[in-house]
Amino acid sequence: MSSYVEVRGVKIGEGVPKICVPIVGKTKEEILAAAKSFADVKMDVVEWRVDWFDGVFDFAQVEDVLKDLRPALGNTPILFTFRTSKEGGEKAIEPDVYVELNKKAAATGLVDLVDVEAFTGDSYVKEIIEAAHEAGVAVVASNHDFDKTPDKDDIVGRLRKMQELDADIPKIAVMPQNKRESLIYSVMMCFTMVLWMSMYNVTLHMGGFSTEVLREGWLGFPIAVVFAFCMDWFVVSGPAKGVAFRFFVNRDSSVLKKVIVISTCMVVPMVIIMSFYGGLEACVRSGQWNLLLIIWLTNIPKNFIMALPFQLIVAGPLVRTVFRSLFPEGKVLA
DSSP states (O other): OOSSEEETTEEETSSSOOOEEEEOOSSHHHHHHHHHHGGGOOOSEEEEEGGGOTTTTSHHHHHHHHHHHHHHTTTOOEEEEOOBGGGTOSBOOOHHHHHHHHHHHHHTTOOSEEEEETTSOHHHHHHHHHHHHHTTOEEEEEEEESSOOOOHHHHHHHHHHHHHTTOSEEEEEEOOOOHHHHHHHHHHHHHHHHHHHHHHHHHHHHTSOOHHHHHHHHHHHHHHHHHHHHHIIIIIHHHHHHHIIIIIOOTTSOHHHHHHHHHHHHHHHHHHHHHHHHHHHHHHHHOOGGGHHHHHHHHHHHHHHHHHHHIIIIIHHHHHHHHHHHSOTTOSOO
16 A cells, blocks of 8 residues: 555645645635636645535536636646535535535546534545546545544544545544643542542541541641552543543543543542552551551542542542633643
């Protein structure tokens, strides 16, 4: 299999990155004027963003533009793109109409590539890709996340999905978020969870809540929260979210489902790790190291039944609300 896609002599994926220039005119006249203005522009591909075109839902008008756009651009490859409103485009479109528009465009022989939004639905995407390939047109499978930069495993999963659908060029566009924002959020979450779980465990150990519980809980809290943060940041977070997005949720899952699944995938390993930490702490105090395994294994279920509901019902909503009140989106400096 070739490591690049070649259209009209342009090898996409080989050599330097290619320059793609968009046309976003609303009328035929605006579109052709833009094409003519590219005469002295050094570029590799022109993308016609057909979702901007007023006559996009009348294919006779679309084809009429293509018949003049093709010679106006000479041998420059044309990428035909209807960007839907859900992924940042100008217009909404029904899936069936979206499929027919792209299939008809490919069949004209006037475009060289079509852009297909990869999460439109597998059956729709496959239908477009098969029709495009039959017409000798290459396919760019695309996905746009304007809220965040997903985790590495999520990004890789989306790109692999595009490959599985037989797209020629996978493309993903994301909104960058700085590490400082994630760091502050993680510190706040660890502080809340460890403080509560420390008091909970000391209360169980002492048989009830008292001022002595507060004193003992605070004494062990500083080291525990630092340890928990290091485990969360460096060990648990990435793999846990990777498992969540690989096996249980995807970008189209509801927000509630994502919260529950990701929280569970985070809490399970953190409970196991922090229960072991609690066992070590108990053995250091008592000197009874022969009981470490028993303490660890008995701590896990006791901690899990408290940690998961507390994270979902109290800590998660509380930390998210406080965090966004203190640091509105875009206000945390990199």
